Amino acid sequence: MAVVEVQNLQKRYRDTVAVRDVSFTVEEGEIFGILGPNGAGKTTTVECIEGLRTPDSGSISVLGLDPRRDTDELRQLLGVQLQESELPERLKVREALELYASFYRNPADIDELLNDLGLTDKRDTPYQKLSGGQKQRLSITLALIGNPRVAVLDELTTGLDPQARRDTWELIEDVRRRGVTILLVTHFMEEAERLCDRLALIDSGSVVAIDTPAGLVATVQAEHRIRFRPSEPLNDELLTGLPEVRRVEWQQGQVTVTGTGNVVHEVTALLASKHIVAHELRVEQAGLDDAFVALTGRTIED
Amino acid sequence: MSALGKLTATEAKLLMRDPGTLFVVIGIPMGLVLVFGLIPGMKQPNEEFGGEQPLSTFIAPMAITLLLGMLALNILPAYLATYREKGILRRLAASPVHPANLLVSQLAVQLLSALIMIAVVLGVGIGALGIETPGNPLGWLLALVLGIISLFSIGLLIAAVAPSGKVANGIGMMVFFPMLALGGVWVPKERLPEALQQVADVLPFGATLGALRETWAGEGPNVLQMVTLAVFALVAAAAAAKIFRWE
Numbered sequence: 357m358a359v360v361e362v363q364n365l366q367k368r369y370r371d372t373v374a375v376r377d378v379s380f381t382v383e384e385g386e387i388f389g390i391l392g393p394n395g396a397g398k399t400t401t402v403e404c405i406e407g408l409r410t411p412d413s414g415s416i417s418v419l420g421l422d423p424r425r426d427t428d429e430l431r432q433l434l435g436v437q438l439q440e441s442e443l444p445e446r447l448k449v450r451e452a453l454e455l456y457a458s459f460y461r462n463p464a465d466i467d468e469l470l471n472d473l474g475l476t477d478k479r480d481t482p483y484q485k486l487s488g489g490q491k492q493r494l495s496i497t498l499a500l501i502g503n504p505r506v507a508v509l510d511e512l513t514t515g516l517d518p519q520a521r522r523d524t525w526e527l528i529e530d531v532r533r534r535g536v537t538i539l540l541v542t543h544f545m546e547e548a549e550r551l552c553d554r555l556a557l558i559d560s561g562s563v564v565a566i567d568t569p570a571g572l573v574a575t576v577q578a579e580h581r582i583r584f585r586p587s588e589p590l591n592d593e594l595l596t597g598l599p600e601v602r603r604v605e606w607q608q609g610q611v612t613v614t615g616t617g618n619v620v621h622e623v624t625a626l627l628a629s630k631h632i633v634a635h636e637l638r639v640e641q642a643g644l645d646d647a648f649v650a651l652t653g654r655t656i657e658d
Numbered sequence: 659m660s661a662l663g664k665l666t667a668t669e670a671k672l673l674m675r676d677p678g679t680l681f682v683v684i685g686i687p688m689g690l691v692l693v694f695g696l697i698p699g700m701k702q703p704n705e706e707f708g709g710e711q712p713l714s715t716f717i718a719p720m721a722i723t724l725l726l727g728m729l730a731l732n733i734l735p736a737y738l739a740t741y742r743e744k745g746i747l748r749r750l751a752a753s754p755v756h757p758a759n760l761l762v763s764q765l766a767v768q769l770l771s772a773l774i775m776i777a778v779v780l781g782v783g784i785g786a787l788g789i790e791t792p793g794n795p796l797g798w799l800l801a802l803v804l805g806i807i808s809l810f811s812i813g814l815l816i817a818a819v820a821p822s823g824k825v826a827n828g829i830g831m832m833v834f835f836p837m838l839a840l841g842g843v844w845v846p847k848e849r850l851p852e853a854l855q856q857v858a859d860v861l862p863f864g865a866t867l868g869a870l871r872e873t874w875a876g877e878g879p880n881v882l883q884m885v886t887l888a889v890f891a892l893v894a895a896a897a898a899a900k901i902f903r904w905e
Contacts, residue, residue: 406752428754436752441745446675451668458664459755482675502754 358417359384359506359537360405365414367400374400376561378414382506387528387538389552391545391644393654397561398541399439402508405539406436419505432461435504435536437495439511445484449475449494452483453501460502473497473527489520496527500536507531510541525551545644555644559652572647574617580641582613582623584634594630598622610636661755666763673767682728683771687721687779695787708848710875714790718783719870720843723805725775727837727863730809732830734768735816740823748905757904765810772806793876801873804887805866811894812862818902837863847871859883862890 360382367375375397382388390398403409405416407423407430416423421430443452450466457463470476473493478486486494492512499507509528513521528551532538542548548555549569557564557572565572579602590611595604600619605612613623620639627634649655659667673679691713694700700713707715738761741747747757783789792798816833820826838844840857841864847855858864865883873879 408748408751431752431754436749438745438749438752441749443744443749444672444741444746446672447668451671455664455668456753458659459661459753498749 386553389555392558435499435507437499450479584637587633690721723867730813734813735826738817739820739826743822794873797873797879801869808887808891814898818898
């Protein structure tokens with residue numbers, strides 16, 4: 357069942373078009389990513405879904421609700437983590453959760469949630485004394501306090517160190533296990549690749565592609581490189597005879613096979629059938645960033 | 659508890675944890691009446707104050723007006739603009755509770771602290787320091803209510819135009835200090851040049867102070883002052899409602 361449906365969304369601010377044409381659907385229980393460079397229209401898109409902005413045209417349905425018309429009902433069912441939103445400096449963690457819990461019909465258990473998000477020790481700490489990672493976890497907690505069916509998380513690991521980022525990713529997987537559908541906005545390739553079941557790649561306000569991370573990578577005719585030192589002499593023709601192999605190069609007893617598509621599997625299968633062991637094997641495969649470059653003609657950092 | 663009640667309780671708690679604000683809210687009015695209340699001459703009828711006792715007809719109204727001015731023109735706008743700047747209003751907008759509730763609860767907490775301090779100033783002043791009760795109590799009450807509405811409306815307008823807490827502070831000070839000078843705080847109104855005495859009556863701070871002083875001395879509320887306060891209240895509140903943004 358589609359939980360979120362966005363069709364031909366358009367939104368402009370004065371002279372600039374923030375969202376040109378965005379359509380996608382998010383299925384129940386999945387982690388759906390919106391990936392794109394800064395300024396691509398990701399945040400505007402989710403703000404329309406959250407009912408914080410009114411689209412110029414197009415239609416949005418969240419759990420069958422219209423974010424502009426059924427706002428009150430939507431707010432009960434949609435958890436939101438906003439980019440760059442803070443809490444009052446002197447508000448303590450538990451007070452913030454108690455306050456927000458009082459806004460919902462069917463709030464989650466505060467102590468349980470604090471425990472799940474590793475904030476039990478910090479329950480009496482004022483907001484201003486929390487580290488960046490703790491503030492981020494608190495804002496995820498706030499997104500979950502109303503027991504939402506859908507959670508929208510916007511740039512949730514920006515500004516976190518690598519360890520805190522990995523911890524947050526695990527947290528998100530836990531949240532999904534609770535049955536919450538997650539819409540994740542990010543500009544980190546690694547985050548999208550690791551967490552998302554499916555992704556919409558957005559650039560300059562338009563959807564460039566929607567697929568699984570692996571699917572996106574596979575659509576790219578990017579080359580894979582396999583480098584190894586064969587345990588026995590290996591005839592070039594065996595390798596070049598494989599349909600997906602483009603080039604074979606030798607350097608000091610080490611061979612580099614370059615190819616596309618399924619080349620890694622073909623080469624390893626060939627080696628296995630010849631009982632050749634590949635020493636110092638290295639595979640360089642195309643990733644999401646290659647897919648992004650191929651689909652948009654530029655890197656995500658531009 | 660309703661969301662509004664819970665928000666108001668939370669805002670009250672946060673105010674109690676804000677030492678700078680507490681110092682201003684408690685320290686300024688109490689400091690004024692205590693220091694001047696202990697100077698014996700302040701309780702004697704004084705020719706320069708039209709034969710009235712300066713402690714009651716100058717210091718006590720000034721303590722109340724300064725308290726209202728600091729709360730309405732500085733503390734309230736700084737809180738609200740900071741809440742907007744930090745995305746606190748926006749975060750609330752994404753929850754089932756409209757951010758207007760936070761504005762209302764913040765306003766309620768500031769008003770309540772103003773009323774509590776006015777009660778304390780009156781209680782301590784009248785009970786222990788020899789401040790007289792207002793000579794025209796109904797007129798005094800009208801002056802107080804209109805003064806509060808007028809000053810807080812201006813505070814909301816400052817909160818509406820200021821993009822950040824710091825800017826709100828700056829605007830608050832820019833509005834506050836000239837109004838002190840022109841409102842008869844640094845120099846009592848009757849000793850201001852003739853032309854400036856008129857100005858004191860048509861600015862909300864001076865009008866509040868003047869109206870509280872005159873009703874304390876038993877005179878009827880001055881119509882020009884009442885009209886000034888009502889006009890500022892209406893214009894500022896309407897402009898604030900039109901300009902105010904939640905993000």
